[in-house]
Amino acid sequence: MWRVLLITILFFSPGVFAKLKYVLHISSYHPQYYWTLECNSGLQNILKLKAEIKTVYLDTKRILPDEYETNVRQALQEMHSSPPDLVVLSDDNALRLIGPYLEASTIPVVFMGINANPRDYFKSGKLPINMTGILERAPFMGSLRILKSIIPDAKKILILTENSQTSKAQIRTLIGSRDQFVVQGILAEVKILESWTAWQDTVRKSHQDYDVLLPSAYFNIKTDSGRYIPPKKVIEWISANSRIPVFVNNDLAVGENLAMGGFVLDGEAHGRMAGLQALSILEGVSPSALSPIVDEAGILYFNQKQLNRFNIVLPETTRQYANFR
Structure with a gap:
């Protein structure tokens, strides 16, 4: 009898078999880059029970600037073919190259590893209301x-x-x-x-x-x-x-x-900070309610x-x- 009761509780309990959210992570660099590895690990540790994460790499450390466009198109194609519940943009080039395409989107965006003022990457000079994230400040x-x-x-x-x-x-x-x-x-x-x-x-x-x-x-x-x-x-x-x-x-x-x-800076801790913001948004918090956080702990x-x-x-x-x- 207790087995039947347990199965009934599990089957009808809300969220037990909840579908994972889909997060598209667009990274500025390549998967072997040490900072990228650390940030990816921190992000994954926070979101692993809540979301499926797919990472696309722009590889801007190793290729020339006139080659960026091909990788940007591939990232945008991935986003349009499988619209995510949330996009993570890692480091300045991802925000600079991909951010403007998401400025008027309803898709929430969390950025991390941003050295510049993120507003600088948008023609309006303002941070879009669907975006927030973690600023990287080398100590x-x-x-x-x-x-x-x-x-x-x-x-x-x-x-x-x-x-x-x-x-x-x-x-x-x-x-x-x-x-x-x-x-x-x-x-x-x-x-x-x-x-x-x-x-x-x-x-x-x-x-x-x-x-x-x-x-x-x-x-x-x-x-x-x-x-x-x-x-x-x-x-x-x-x-x-x-x-x-x-x-x-x-x-x-x-x-x-x-x-x-x-x-x-601790890249894994940086990734966890972004992951916590992403988690809050996936659970219903508006990006505009989360102020960008400065990470400068050494x-x-x-x-x-x-x-x-x-x-x-x-x-x-x-x-x-x-x-x-």
């Missing part, structure tokens, strides 16, 4: 404070960045149109480099004028012949050829033959071999909350 100021605490004599830091949509948005958000700023007595100068040759020349000479090298965005670098250089290879070369400490903004770039340290990483290389001894207070790779 530059925190990085400089940490560097000052571990290298007290540091006076000048060189921030290097590629000439990409994401990197320009990062720098514009940080310091506007300036190319330098001061934090706790450290002068930080920003150089936007156009080519791999320029990166190599700048790194080799950096010790002449600076105390620390901070590569900020180096994920879209190509050789003069157009061949994509994986970020890890970039950092390996920079570390091997720099005569000053290298500090980065992603944890996988910290290691024995890589950077000395890094103060980074995690600190160091490599002991690289610290030893530059004769840097961490203060005990710093060592206690640092992670080592």
